[in-house]
Amino acid sequence: MSLMYTVLCADVLAADDLIRNDKVQAIIGPLTSAEAEYIAYLGNRTLTPILSLAPVSAALAPSLTPFFLHTAPIASSQAKLIAAILDMFKWRTASLIYEDSTYGAGITPELVYILQGYNTRVTDSLALPIDATESYLDTLLYHLKENSTRVFIVHMLPDLAARVFHRASVANMMSDGYVWIATAGIGSAVDSLGPDRFHDMQGVVTFRPYVPATDRVMNFTVRFKERFLLENSGIRDVPNPSVPLLWAYDTAWSLAAAINKYSVSSSTPGTGRTLLGAVLNTTFDGLAGRFRLVNGQLQLSTYEVVNIIGKSARTVGFWTPESGIFKNLKATNEKGIKQILWPGDLAIAPSGWSMSSTGRPLRIAVPSRLGFNQLVEVSYSLRTNTSFVTGYCIDVFDALVKNLPYPVAYQYVPSTIYSSYEELLSLVFEKKADVMVGDTTISMSRMNKVAFTMPFTDTGLSMIVVLKKDSSGSMWIFLQPLTSTLWITSLAFFFLTGFVVWAIEHRINPEFHGTPWQQFGIIFYFAFSTLVFSHKEKLESNLSRFVVIVWVFVVLILTSSYTASLTSMLTVQRLQPTVTSVQDLLRNGDRVGYQNGSIVKYWLEEMGFHKKDLLGYVEVEEYAEALQRGSGNGGVSAIVDEVPYLKIFLSKYCEGYTMVGPTYKLGGFGFAFPIGSPMAHDVSQAIMTPAVQQEMAWIERKWFGDPGACESKSGGINSFRLSFSNFGGLFLITGMTSGLALLISLSIFVYQERDKLRAALSRTRSMSLQRLHTWLERLGSTEHTKSTINHQEADRRV
Incomplete structure (x- = not known):
């Protein structure tokens, strides 16, 4: 590769000088996050592709710095992996310790956001200066040790991480009960750590990008060690090349391949843009895996989960965004992870938190x-x-x-x-x-x-008022035992029954004859005379008798229920609430009582009550005394409080008081823990278990009594009203009986009068409506009745 096109650069000033003076077309580097951000914008202005392996954050968006190509995975790509590990072991809180740099801060927003979806909380998020002293680290670790959370996520470069783990070991925080999870910045370099650093990191779980152990990697490792020993003769133990070193090799290879494949030269117009497109379109199998850039970022699909034990790092699982965590690459459906040895050589996963840092109750x-x-x-x-x-x-x-x-x-x-x-x-x-x-x-x-x-x-806010005698509306109280729907339905079935009896009887029974108005009166009178069982008409047809028998049974149940409900109302209606809603209190300017020290006063003020109309009390007895005096005599018209307090009041003062009005939603009672305490989550789960719910119901009865006892004593008129649902089955039976009887009656009529109907209809050659009118005239005719009477008279003469 010609230096005319690319320069490996590790210094910001050198890169700036090369771009401005030497007119290079591409730069690989730098190696630190801060320098990478500067050079990224420099390359953007000068149209020079920058291929960086620096562990920068996602802040360098491709849309803002299109000429900055990140050939190492960004730190935030591990957030889902960390969340999956925490969720696997049911750890709901964790502390994040990160390097105070662009690289360190890059993972925080993504990690916090993803953990929220797993119901996990980051209780502490602490940034460490790169040059933090031992005293500073000891102070920070002591602060973390005092907290209940025992899960720590470490996101920093290896040098600072090694110092943190050493001071944690001195503070006895690499022992039983602690969990340390290190990100890939540490995991990628774990093979190059010295023995002393391994000693301080026993039990740490970390990640590293998965690199297949191919023949090319093996050959490269051998050549790398030989070259390293040749140039550094005083060093004996040469570590294997780290993953970042493999990425660096693949980065240089990608640039060379792009130049060769697309024949980019310094004389090509728009060299920067051409070279950028060439690199983005370059894909190959490199030493570290498949090299492919999407939106200027290296795509990495598989991470290894490793556990630092002894003097090495043992692979305990793998992770991909599609499959999650699994034990073996050859069996991605085998979910879970292999045995991990945690700090203190524990084979059982720690709980992740401690109720007390000192072990006290x-x-x-x-x-x-x-x-x-x-x-x-x-x-x-x-x-x-x-x-x-x-x-x-x-x-x-x-x-x-x-x-x-x-x-x-x-x-x-x-x-x-x-x-x-x-x-x-x-x-x-x-x-x-x-x-x-x-x-x-x-x-x-x-x-x-x-x-x-x-x-x-119970979560809510309601009010207690006094019950008093109330005669308002007594003139119409006889209507209140039945709901309006039940009244209308009952009237409809009275008329239906009367009509069905008339339809069956009027042709064969002279008591159902007369003018149309007389027949309508018979229908009305007969139906309602059954209400007091005083109907005198003699029924000739068994069908009508069957209909009346069923209807009288329905009327008997309906009148008995009405009588019982009205009797109850006449007894209970003397005691009615003095106030039924908060709006009544506001409208009348009444005084309202509340419990001293509660948030109810603030809520009442928000509703529109004046401070002078709000009186605070402490004892249950004070509630009762204030209600009895009333708003006009130095007391109150209502006590507004949370439902549990009102239940206690009613358990002692049931007679003469009642809980009325809508229940306004409030938070209810809860147990308070420090923010981040996992015990708050565990106690909440325990509340929802059926066994605990039953025990809590028994405890409530123990302290408050039967919750329904007082309501049954002070129930209002509405509790005695009868609705259609109470008699729906009876109306269904009588409706089906009447309909069936009417259908049978019509069938008999049609069969008996078939010849006469046919003759009458044959004489009517007009429209269908006129033929229907002829048919109905025949149905309403009393000719059959008259013929029957004449035969009876003839029989008497004989």
Whole structure:
């Protein structure tokens, strides 16, 4: 390759001078990230292709620097591999330690984004200066050791990584329970590490691009060592060429192949663009694998997962974007990974986190609150000078911990005096406490400080009001036992039954004769006389008798149910809620009560209540007293609070009070952990298990009583109303009976009158509507009835 076209360059100033003065057409290099960014934009301005192996980030987008070709895989391509490893071992938190450079920061955005899809969180993201001192590294590692997360992702170049692992070994962080995952910047150079560096990295899992051990690679390795010993006679142990060295060889080869294949010369017009296109179109099997550039970046499909054990790195698996992690290249369907020896020579994968950095029991902060002791109560023993915690929240937490997949040692640390919940949450945020257990409402502002479990109580905000006598609407209360749909359906079936009986009887029964208006009155009267079973008409046809029998049965059930519902309403309707919605309170300017120290006051102010109309209370008894006094006598018209508190109130004051209005969504109660604590996720999963749900229901009944007892006592009128769904089956039966009887009656009529109908219709040679009218006149005729009567008279004379 002629130097007129390409120069191997490792210095920014040299590259700038070569491009400006010597007019080179391509540059391979430089080797550092910072220099690569400068030269990338320099090449873009001068139309000079830059082939770089520097481990730069994805920030150098091909659209911005089209003349910058990255012939080594970008760091962010490993993000999915790291996420797959963490997900395989169910590690939900990790700390990222990266080099404070363009290369180091390049993986962070992509890794955090991808981990979110795997429900995994990066709890710490720490950038290390390249020239960090041992004291600085010790301080940083001590900070990480104090946290509960034990999974560390290291993304940096080998020199800095070796110093980090050495100080971690001194800090006893390369021992049992710790997990260290190193990116390919370390894995690619692992074969060239010295024995002392291997000693500090025992149990580390790292990655490196997969390079097939072909004959070409073997021959190159032999020639490389021979050449190296020839030029460095004082060195005996020559390491195998690293993967970056193979990429460098393939990079130079690609440029030479492009020049030879496309006959690029310095006299070619637009040499820079021509050479760039030639390199992009060059594809071959190189030492490091298939060389192919897409959008100016080397495409790499397979990574090796290696485990550093002893004095070597052992391959434990492979990864591709299509197949994920698998054990053997020849069997990509064999998912999983081979046995890994973790730090401390552990064959079992660590849990990835520690409840306490010192091994002590978890410190659980418990509020010493005033009022609502069913939720949390702290009691003291003067004799033993000890404190005890009880309550619904305590029992639920104990039940959840028992159902975790690992043992947990903990102790409750109740506050000695009443303090705000924000102060206790600050203890968790500052990691002076490991958990906060109590009636802690989940809110957006609090979620910025701590990690909550999913709610373990009803989530919502409602209100309690007084029940009072209410006679409004009593004049029309007789209509309320049935819904409007049921009233309309019942009326429709009254008329249907009357019509069916008339249609069957009017030809053979003289009691159903008369003028059209008289016959309509018979239909109406007969149908509604069945309501009180006072129908006097004698029925001649068995079909009509069958219809009436079924209908009377339906009427009997309908009237009995109506009577029972109306009786209940006349008894219960005397007690009705004084207020039914928050809008009523706002419209009337009523005073509203809330619990002191809760977020309900803020919510009420947002709804439009004035501060002067909001009164705070602490005890359940204060709620009842304020409601009894009422808004006009120094009390309140309603108490607005979260549903668990209102349940406690109703368990003690069921008679005379009720919960009304819509339930506004709030966060509910949750247990608070430090942000990044995996235990928050595990406790949330335990809440969803059926066994825990049953136990939590039993705990709720223990502290709050039967949740439906009070509602059954104070149910309103709506709870006694009957709807169409209650009688749908009866209406279906009577409808089918009436329809079938009418169909049979018409069939008998047509059969008996077939000759007369045929003669009458034959005399009518007009339109079809007139023929239909003739047919209906015959159907409505009472001639058959008169003939029957004449025969009866003749029989009597004889």
